[in-house]
Amino acid sequence: MKDKVKEQLRDRGVELQDIADIVHTLQIAYYPDLLMSTCLDAIDAVLEKREVQYAVLTGIALDMAAEQGNLPEPILGTVQIDEPLYGVDEILAMAITNIYGTIGITSFGYLDKMKIGIIGTLDSSKEQVNTFLDDLVAAIASASAAKIAHAKETGLV
Amino acid sequence: MKDKVKEQLRDRGVELQDIADIVHTLQIAYYPDLLMSTCLDAIDAVLEKREVQYAVLTGIALDMAAEQGNLPEPILGTVQIDEPLYGVDEILAMAITNIYGTIGITSFGYLDKMKIGIIGTLDSSKEQVNTFLDDLVAAIASASAAKIAHAKETGLV
Amino acid sequence: MKDKVKEQLRDRGVELQDIADIVHTLQIAYYPDLLMSTCLDAIDAVLEKREVQYAVLTGIALDMAAEQGNLPEPILGTVQIDEPLYGVDEILAMAITNIYGTIGITSFGYLDKMKIGIIGTLDSSKEQVNTFLDDLVAAIASASAAKIAHAKETGLV
Amino acid sequence: MKDKVKEQLRDRGVELQDIADIVHTLQIAYYPDLLMSTCLDAIDAVLEKREVQYAVLTGIALDMAAEQGNLPEPILGTVQIDEPLYGVDEILAMAITNIYGTIGITSFGYLDKMKIGIIGTLDSSKEQVNTFLDDLVAAIASASAAKIAHAKETGLV
Numbered sequence: 341m342k343d344k345v346k347e348q349l350r351d352r353g354v355e356l357q358d359i360a361d362i363v364h365t366l367q368i369a370y371y372p373d374l375l376m377s378t379c380l381d382a383i384d385a386v387l388e389k390r391e392v393q394y395a396v397l398t399g400i401a402l403d404m405a406a407e408q409g410n411l412p413e414p415i416l417g418t419v420q421i422d423e424p425l426y427g428v429d430e431i432l433a434m435a436i437t438n439i440y441g442t443i444g445i446t447s448f449g450y451l452d453k454m455k456i457g458i459i460g461t462l463d464s465s466k467e468q469v470n471t472f473l474d475d476l477v478a479a480i481a482s483a484s485a486a487k488i489a490h491a492k493e494t495g496l497v
Numbered sequence: 498m499k500d501k502v503k504e505q506l507r508d509r510g511v512e513l514q515d516i517a518d519i520v521h522t523l524q525i526a527y528y529p530d531l532l533m534s535t536c537l538d539a540i541d542a543v544l545e546k547r548e549v550q551y552a553v554l555t556g557i558a559l560d561m562a563a564e565q566g567n568l569p570e571p572i573l574g575t576v577q578i579d580e581p582l583y584g585v586d587e588i589l590a591m592a593i594t595n596i597y598g599t600i601g602i603t604s605f606g607y608l609d610k611m612k613i614g615i616i617g618t619l620d621s622s623k624e625q626v627n628t629f630l631d632d633l634v635a636a637i638a639s640a641s642a643a644k645i646a647h648a649k650e651t652g653l654v
Numbered sequence: 655m656k657d658k659v660k661e662q663l664r665d666r667g668v669e670l671q672d673i674a675d676i677v678h679t680l681q682i683a684y685y686p687d688l689l690m691s692t693c694l695d696a697i698d699a700v701l702e703k704r705e706v707q708y709a710v711l712t713g714i715a716l717d718m719a720a721e722q723g724n725l726p727e728p729i730l731g732t733v734q735i736d737e738p739l740y741g742v743d744e745i746l747a748m749a750i751t752n753i754y755g756t757i758g759i760t761s762f763g764y765l766d767k768m769k770i771g772i773i774g775t776l777d778s779s780k781e782q783v784n785t786f787l788d789d790l791v792a793a794i795a796s797a798s799a800a801k802i803a804h805a806k807e808t809g810l811v
Numbered sequence: 812m813k814d815k816v817k818e819q820l821r822d823r824g825v826e827l828q829d830i831a832d833i834v835h836t837l838q839i840a841y842y843p844d845l846l847m848s849t850c851l852d853a854i855d856a857v858l859e860k861r862e863v864q865y866a867v868l869t870g871i872a873l874d875m876a877a878e879q880g881n882l883p884e885p886i887l888g889t890v891q892i893d894e895p896l897y898g899v900d901e902i903l904a905m906a907i908t909n910i911y912g913t914i915g916i917t918s919f920g921y922l923d924k925m926k927i928g929i930i931g932t933l934d935s936s937k938e939q940v941n942t943f944l945d946d947l948v949a950a951i952a953s954a955s956a957a958k959i960a961h962a963k964e965t966g967l968v
């Protein structure tokens with residue numbers, strides 16, 4: 341199922357390298373010798389988790405259904421325009437962020453607000469509905485950063 | 498939007514009275530003079546919340562899309578058979594339960610396990626996909642029970 | 655730190671075997687060949703997680719501080735009598751339950767309501783304040799059960 | 812109990828006006844005519860919630876116990892130095908943020924990272940342990956901002 345998740349991310353315009361760039365930006369201040377390959381490994385470990393896979397696949401399915409008009413109203417319009425009070429995207433994202441503990445929440449909120457890297461690109465896309473995808477990418481990046489922090493602090497990396 | 502939520506619940510086979518029965522069952526041991534109308538009022542207050550409305554509408558939309566084969570694989574099969582490790586339904590449900598604080602979590606888990614009342618009916622339905630709906634109903638009942646507990650303990654009812 | 659957690663659990667009256675008994679009770683219906691040693695291994699893996707260790711140590715510290723009168727009012731009395739609306743114990747517990755995804759939430763709520771095994775003993779103790787400990791034990795058991803379900807379903811055990 | 816919460820916030824160096832400044836900074840870009848009094852009213856409504864009151868009182872009690880050396884090791888040292896992997900402060904904060912739905916999470920993470928206003932002052936204090944307090948203030952501000960957004964979007968303000 342992990343391959344399916346990577347494939348669907350790519351189909352929606354997200355390369356793992358795009359996420360690794362964000363993770364590197366988040367953590368380089370704390371670990372100046374952080375390698376890009378460590379970021380990619382962390383993302384791979386996050387995408388290994390079943391809970392993460394299901395959240396990503398469900399979110400992308402909702403984005404695509406909204407794009408194709410395949411949802412009943414009023415949820416169709418809500419997802420299509422990413423209505424400000426709609427928080428189900430953040431709910432799914434937090435299920436990912438929580439996998440490595442709550443320290444990932446801080447990065448998630450920061451990324452969601454600052455729209456760094458690919459997150460900004462997704463957010464301003466006019467070709468796709470990315471209501472869920474931008475939050476999912478921010479969540480995968482935050483969980484990966486949390487995993488690196490855990491490994492570094494407990495001496496495993 | 499609240500009317501739309503009530504309408505979609507009814508269309509999927511859930512009457513507010515069914516939920517009130519569960520709330521009454523949950524709380525009668527603590528408040529022997531609990532009226533059914535108090536349960537219905539609490540449910541109405543819960544359904545007033547935007548976060549609850551969005552969670553319910555999104556979950557029902559996913560159940561219906563799965564029913565109609567309108568989701569990409571592998572998430573389609575996952576939702577159709579309510580795969581044991583799939584937890585996105587619980588994630589949406591917890592967003593409802595948390596509205597009145599974490600005391601609702603206990604009732605939610607209990608209801609989800611014991612499949613009381615309409616929850617059991619939904620769970621064993623062979624005509625509809627109810628992967629999300631059973632958890633949503635358990636969550637609405639738990640949040641309503643939490644609301645009643647808050648009102649009783651703080652002397653508002 | 656893991657040894658410290660086990661030591662403090664034991665000091666407060668909880669043996670790992672007590673938790674394993676609960677995990678076994680939860681999962682035997684799904685996996686009839688489930689060994690007690692598998693349950694103990696799962697608990698060990700859960701207690702390896704830093705997030706779990708911190709939640710347990712913080713909760714036990716609050717129970718002990720309440721016992722010794724070492725908290726300011728009104729939180730002292732609130733923790734001492736496990737006030738019905740106090741939900742911080744459930745909040746800490748959910749941080750544990752979420753480590754293996756939201757499927758653990760159902761068992762947690764069930765255990766918290768049914769007070770199975772050592773959870774019931776803790777809940778009715780008159781010698782100790784166990785406001786946090788009963789929920790922490792229910793959470794460790796639920797997370798361990800979720801870990802077993804993940805391993806079984808993905809073919810790792 | 813609300814008066815006790817306000818009193819303890821003030822005793823630890825946090826005025827409601829400090830929190831209102833943060834809320835105003837967060838929301839002025841979206842609602843240019845936002846009054847400071849609307850921010851103060853929203854904070855007041857947030858502090859009315861029992862779940863919020865308990866989270867704040869518990870967090871402050873832990874900060875004070877750590878300050879006075881009144882916790883067992885190793886949690887004492889962990890809270891005193893605000894160890895990077897310690898996430899119980901974020902857990903308590905999220906219980907507050909979730910009260911008005913998950914849209915508050917984004918602001919919370921942003922505030923926690925950028926240390927805006929009083930949050931920065933608390934974070935760099937050398938006189939007090941503020942491991943919990945900085946996150947609690949960020950959470951109250953985020954929940955208040957979410958409340959304002961709900962009121963504005965649903966036409967209630």
Ligand SMILES: [Ca+2]
Binds near residue numbers: 430471
């Ligand atoms: Ca979004």
Ligand SMILES: [Ca+2]
Binds near residue numbers: 587
């Ligand atoms: Ca379900």
Ligand SMILES: [Ca+2]
Binds near residue numbers: 736785
């Ligand atoms: Ca308890």
Ligand SMILES: [Ca+2]
Binds near residue numbers: 893900941942943945
């Ligand atoms: Ca902190």
